Amino acid sequence: MPRTSLSVDERWKLIDSISKQVVLRGKYKHTLKDVISDLSVRPMTGIPLALAVLFGFWAFFGAFAGFFTDGFAVPAFDDHFLPAIQRAFPGEGGPLYWIFVGDPGAPSCFEAFGVLTSGLFVAFGVVLPAIVAFYLVLTILEDTGYLPRLAVLVDTVFHKIGLHGFAIVPTILSLGCNVPAVAASRVLETKKQRFMMMSLLAVFIPCGAQIGVMEELLPEYVPAILAFLFFGYFVTGAVLSRLIPGRSPEILIDVPPYRSPIMKNVATKTWARVSGFIKMAVPAVLGGIVVVNLLYLLGVIDWLADALEPIFVVWFGVPAVTVGALVMAFLRKDMAVGMLGGMAAAGLLTTGELITSVVLVSIYFPCLATFIMLWKEGGVRDLLKSLAILTVSFFVFGGLMHGIVALAGV
Amino acid sequence: MKKIFLAGNPNVGKSVLFNRLSGARATVSNYPGTTVDFTKSRMRIAGKEYEIVDLPGAFSLEPKDKAEEVARDMLKKEKPDAVVSVIDATAVERGLYLTLELIEKGYPIVVALNMSDVARDRKIKIDVRKLEEILGVPVVETVATTGSGLKELVSRIEEAKPVDVGAIKQRAGR
Amino acid sequence: MKKKLSDMKPGEKGRIVEIDSSIRASVAGMGIRTGEELKVAAEQPIGGPVVIVVRGRETSLGKGLARSIIVECEK
Ligand SMILES: Nc1nc2c(ncn2[C@@H]2O[C@H](COP(=O)(O)OP(=O)(O)OP(=O)(O)O)[C@@H](O)[C@H]2O)c(=O)[nH]1
Ligand SMILES: [Mg+2]
Numbered sequence: 001m002p003r004t005s006l007s008v009d010e011r012w013k014l015i016d017s018i019s020k021q022v023v024l025r026g027k028y029k030h031t032l033k034d035v036i037s038d039l040s041v042r043p044m045t046g047i048p049l050a051l052a053v054l055f056g057f058w059a060f061f062g063a064f065a066g067f068f069t070d071g072f073a074v075p076a077f078d079d080h081f082l083p084a085i086q087r088a089f090p091g092e093g094g095p096l097y098w099i100f101v102g103d104p105g106a107p108s109c110f111e112a113f114g115v116l117t118s119g120l121f122v123a124f125g126v127v128l129p130a131i132v133a134f135y136l137v138l139t140i141l142e143d144t145g146y147l148p149r150l151a152v153l154v155d156t157v158f159h160k161i162g163l164h165g166f167a168i169v170p171t172i173l174s175l176g177c178n179v180p181a182v183a184a185s186r187v188l189e190t191k192k193q194r195f196m197m198m199s200l201l202a203v204f205i206p207c208g209a210q211i212g213v214m215e216e217l218l219p220e221y222v223p224a225i226l227a228f229l230f231f232g233y234f235v236t237g238a239v240l241s242r243l244i245p246g247r248s249p250e251i252l253i254d255v256p257p258y259r260s261p262i263m264k265n266v267a268t269k270t271w272a273r274v275s276g277f278i279k280m281a282v283p284a285v286l287g288g289i290v291v292v293n294l295l296y297l298l299g300v301i302d303w304l305a306d307a308l309e310p311i312f313v314v315w316f317g318v319p320a321v322t323v324g325a326l327v328m329a330f331l332r333k334d335m336a337v338g339m340l341g342g343m344a345a346a347g348l349l350t351t352g353e354l355i356t357s358v359v360l361v362s363i364y365f366p367c368l369a370t371f372i373m374l375w376k377e378g379g380v381r382d383l384l385k386s387l388a389i390l391t392v393s394f395f396v397f398g399g400l401m402h403g404i405v406a407l408a409g410v
Numbered sequence: 411m412k413k414i415f416l417a418g419n420p421n422v423g424k425s426v427l428f429n430r431l432s433g434a435r436a437t438v439s440n441y442p443g444t445t446v447d448f449t450k451s452r453m454r455i456a457g458k459e460y461e462i463v464d465l466p467g468a469f470s471l472e473p474k475d476k477a478e479e480v481a482r483d484m485l486k487k488e489k490p491d492a493v494v495s496v497i498d499a500t501a502v503e504r505g506l507y508l509t510l511e512l513i514e515k516g517y518p519i520v521v522a523l524n525m526s527d528v529a530r531d532r533k534i535k536i537d538v539r540k541l542e543e544i545l546g547v548p549v550v551e552t553v554a555t556t557g558s559g560l561k562e563l564v565s566r567i568e569e570a571k572p573v574d575v576g577a578i579k580q581r582a583g584r
Numbered sequence: 585m586k587k588k589l590s591d592m593k594p595g596e597k598g599r600i601v602e603i604d605s606s607i608r609a610s611v612a613g614m615g616i617r618t619g620e621e622l623k624v625a626a627e628q629p630i631g632g633p634v635v636i637v638v639r640g641r642e643t644s645l646g647k648g649l650a651r652s653i654i655v656e657c658e659k
Binding site for chain 1: 594608609610611612614617619625626627628629630631632633635639640641642643644645646647648649
């Protein structure tokens with residue numbers, strides 16, 4: 001068969017002549033959806049609406065997760081499950097007891113740090129409700145078609161750091177889980193933009209599981225911590241966009257019409273994400289506790305803590321015990337924050353030290369799953385470059401946070 | 411095993427269609443760029459097993475970003491036996507742009523005019539017969555979210571065939 | 585009157601008469617091309633993107649891109 005190729009203009013000419021013969025556009029009446037659509041991309045109305053949407057998201061997240069965690073999980077775990085298992089598990093004080101139950105005298109599941117105590121409590125009691133709440137709202141935002149409109153509104157800011165408004169989509173996905181967010185960076189046009197996006201997500205954006213634990217431990221400081229991390233995200237972005245060669249094309253996106261979410265899709269998608277979390281994250285949380293407890297028992301963590309003590313105390317202003325949580329953060333950041341919470345509850349950390357160390361855990365090494373994803377998407381070279389960015393950011397922003405905490409006198 | 415690809419502009423309903431046809435659970439959202447990698451699954455038509463692939467959306471075969479690149483590369487590499495070109499019935503023209511590109515490259519095409527419910531609401535009428543006649547490939551109106559038109563689409567996938575753009579030009583009267 | 589798309593105000597309508605060759609191919613697949621009618625739906629401040637409606641579909645494009653598109657405006 002002869003294969004003809006058309007130029008762009010020829011193709012459009014042909015389409016015009018086809019369209020004239022087959023498409024008939026009647027008089028279209030504007031609907032309420034169109035009116036809302038216009039209002040949501042006009043700055044005067046769109047920006048207040050965006051703030052309201054984001055605030056609503058946050059409020060729902062906090063209320064939903066709080067309702068289940070504080071209302072059910074905390075009393076169930078701390079008052080009933082924990083004392084029962086502390087009593088029932090054989091061999092108190094032995095290595096198996098330490099790994100599975102943890103501290104026999106711990107008054108709360110955050111402090112015990114055993115697989116069956118802290119592990120189950122953090123995974124199912126704290127993180128699961130947070131993940132469900134997050135994905136429920138995210139899915140509704142996704143399915144109505146609000147995200148591209150948000151992208152238009154925030155474009156100006158992202159444009160300043162060499163990205164464009166659509167970067168908000170991977171960023172919001174990343175607040176759920178960094179792994180699919182790194183993949184979503186593919187919608188950006190150039191290698192420079194994709195590399196910047198992936199690095200910024202991996203370094204600065206805490207995942208929903210981690211935010212869930214933070215909400216449980218220090219609810220009044222979470223907005224400030226998130227604001228600080230976003231500050232780091234934009235400052236680092238601005239620096240990177242000047243250092244990294246390459247083009248930064250502008251936003252060019254389609255804004256689809258608003259649609260009413262289909263309940264079935266909301267349900268299947270939320271379920272797919274939640275069950276994905278249960279399958280992937282829960283084993284990592286539980287396995288992580290085993291690994292970290294073994295490292296404690298073998299004395300590796302104490303050795304590391306001794307070695308790193310000067311840096312931690314002088315530069316970051318946190319005691320060396322936090323090293324254990326940073327080791328945990330290799331595997332799961334939510335559990336790492338949980339460990340820090342346990343340390344604070346046991347009186348090993350002040351609130352200021354807790355805040356700084358939560359920031360450190362956030363910036364510090366991406367969790368294993370994200371690490372693998374970065375490798376897959378960018379190859380070894382980009383991965384190493386991201387890690388270099390991460391190391392610098394860790395020291396700069398960790399040190400800065402130390403300064404802020406010291407000045408604020410928390 | 412024969413391979414069927416779903417290609418089309420972003421956000422036209424490829425993944426909904428894919429899920430309907432194969433029973434898979436590809437992510438569906440109302441923004442362009444939801445699917446950023448290909449997803450494979452299986453489906454049966456008249457007792458025969460097919461491989462079906464959901465591609466990231468693209469406006470053109472000259473990729474603008476990495477997701478569009480994945481779509482183009484998959485089409486190039488895997489030589490599909492049929493490409494279902496999914497067109498948003500409320501934006502036929504740009505759907506045809508990609509469809510023509512696919513036709514020019516010699517892929518066997520079936521057109522799914524999806525979102526035909528929205529088109530009806532917006533008072534957009536499409537002469538499906540005429541379009542089919544001009545393009546010389548099957549054209550089926552569908553509503554992926556309700557499943558309407560999917561039976562016909564499936565029954566006509568076997569009719570997918572490569573056509574010459576020159577002939578289309580003639581039939582379009584130019 | 586001919587204007588750059590970037591100089592149009594929200595609510596203004598017109599017909600595209602020229603698209604700079606540097607961006608022509610990349611916007612063509614989205615249905616933005618010479619001869620097409622458009623309406624500006626919104627404009628973001630300080631060099632932000634514009635939102636245009638072409639054949640009932642909304643597209644957002646950056647100011648730089650909008651500068652490369654010349655529109656014959658109504659009125
Ligand atoms: N009303 C209506 N909505 C539809 C139809 N098909 C899909 N949708 C909706 O259109 C949106 C996009 O659907 P997807 O299947 O994610 O689109 P896609 O083509 O896979 O998009 P990308 O992966 O981004 O390229 C979703 O909100 C669907 O619910 C349809 O036939 N009618
Ligand atoms: Mg899809």
